[in-house]
Amino acid sequence: MxxxxxxxxxxxxxxxxxxxxxxxxxxxxxxxxxxxxxxxxxxxxxxxxxxxxxxxxxxxxxxxxxxxxxxxxxxxxxxxxxxxxxxxxxxxxxxxxxxxPDDADPVTIAAAMNPAMSSWVALRRRTEFRPGRSILVLGATGNAGRMAVQIARHLGADRIVAAGRDPKRLALLTDLGATDVVSLAGDPAQSADKLAEAAADVDVVIDYTWGAPTERAIPALLSRRTDRSAPLDWIQIGSMAGPDITLPSSVLRAANLRIMGSGQGSVTAAGIIAELPSLMTELSKGTLTxxxxxxxxxxxxxxxxxxxxxxxxxxxxxxx
CATH class of the missing domain: 3.90.180.10 (Medium-chain alcohol dehydrogenases, catalytic domain)
Incomplete structure (x- = not known):
């Protein structure tokens, strides 16, 4: 062949x-x-x-x-x-x-299932995401991040904060469901401050960046939370900005932060496959693009x- x-x-x-x-x-x-x-x-x-x-x-x-x-x-x-x-x-x-499905386009399905799967599985298998909750998508300007914005909207999020570096791609996300956008370009400390101002009280973070942006974002968000005892599920999926972070131990004691991953191993193969038919239905219907x-x-x-x-x-x- x-x-x-x-x-x-x-x-x-x-x-x-x-x-x-x-x-x-x-x-x-x-x-x-x-x-x-x-x-x-x-x-x-x-x-x-x-x-x-x-x-x-x-x-x-x-x-x-x-x-x-x-x-x-x-x-x-x-x-x-x-x-x-x-x-x-x-x-x-x-x-x-x-x-x-009979009317499904193979090219569309091949393009969309992988980037959509990451946040679809994370929000349905790694946390109890319900309508009315709020979410931060960190690294929202990539294809998976764009899908995460759409999926959060579809699952009933009332606030969706989209953060990323590419201004052209960031500007497109409001049409896909983002209620707030935050640029991560420019001075890192200022970016973290803007992120905290917009997303301090979200319920879930979908993180495609890790590395330095996450290292700055976690303390910034937690220090601004109205109620630090309210759970914050930080779901690590990608590492576009680096594989490691340094996190002060005090951060984990001072707030109800729950860091977890979503990917091969943290979710069983059977669990991932079980989510695919419903995701494919939404893609075939054009709910997610x-x-x-x-x-x-x-x-x-x-x-x-x-x-x-x-x-x-x-x-x-x-x-x-």
């Missing part, structure tokens, strides 16, 4: 011949239709993701839409031990797949490095 193949962590994948994977017990070989080029895919392909084992060559891709031997279309999350989904064919475990940019799999090397417009998600497509 033909596939996107990574042979060096320093270079983008190339379109090459690769051995077709052979299914073992419980696996099915599917014809791929579409696979999204997510940040998670990029970090796996450059060896920086926390699940990377350093082995090469590899086929990137963590999910996608494929066609089963009986013709049905499914969205699936690839097993961690299987070759990736950016290929003409891929392996799936039927337990990690959900059928596409994404700007998908389809590119043929054969153009993977160019697609990997080409710039995109705000909100766009590249999807590699296979014609079968």
């Amino acid at each position: 033909r596939a996107a193949v990574v042979r060096s962590f320093e270079n983008p994948p190339r379109y090459e011949e690769f051995t077709t994977p052979r299914p073992t017990e419980g696996q099915v070989l599917v014809d791929m239709l579409a696979a999204g080029l997510h940040p998670r895919v990029r970090s796996g392909a450059n060896g920086t993701h926390y699940t990377s084992d350093g082995r090469l060559p590899l086929i990137p891709g963590v999910d996608g839409v494929g066609r089963l031997p009986d013709g049905r279309r499914v969205y699936f999350v690839a097993d961690g031990d299987a070759p990736g989904t950016m290929a003409e064919q891929a392996l799936l475990d039927p337990r990690q797949s959900v059928p596409l 994404v700007a998908a940019l389809p590119r043929p799999l054969a153009q993977v090397e160019d697609a990997w490095t080409a710039p995109t417009e705000p909100g766009q998600r590249v999807v590699l497509t296979v014609t079968t």
Whole structure:
């Protein structure tokens, strides 16, 4: 088969011949239709993701839409031990797949499920998010952050504070449901102060940044809370600004801060899969939107490095 193949962590994948994977017990070989080029895919392909084992060559891709031997279309999350989904064919475990509605667009589903899944699962599995609660999306200008704003609105949030560095992308978020936007550009101390002023009393933080922005944001928010005993669920999902923070111990004693992660391991595979049908329904209905940019799999090397417009998600497509 033909596939996107990574042979060096320093270079983008190339379109090459690769051995077709052979299914073992419980696996099915599917014809791929579409696979999204997510940040998670990029970090796996450059060896920086926390699940990377350093082995090469590899086929990137963590999910996608494929066609089963009986013709049905499914969205699936690839097993961690299987070759990736950016290929003409891929392996799936039927337990990690959900059928596409008849009217669903494979490219849209491949573009949106991964970025939407992070906050959808976090707000439904890692915290008890109810209508009327408030939320801060830290790192809201990425695709996953944009989705988090929409999902928070859909789940009934009464206040949605969106924070990010890109002013062009930040300005677009009010149309998606953000009630307040905060720029993280410029002086870090001033940014933390503005963030605290807007979001000190939120109930939940969805954090895609970590690193220095989070290190400054946590003390700033907690020092401004009207009621420090009110729980604040800080859900760590991404680490765009760095993998580590330093947090004074007094912060944890002086407020009811609950830091947790949401991702592979903190939520079971079964729990993640259980959330996918309802998420796919909302995507198919257009409740949640994404700007998908389809590119043929054969153009993977160019697609990997080409710039995109705000909100766009590249999807590699296979014609079968």
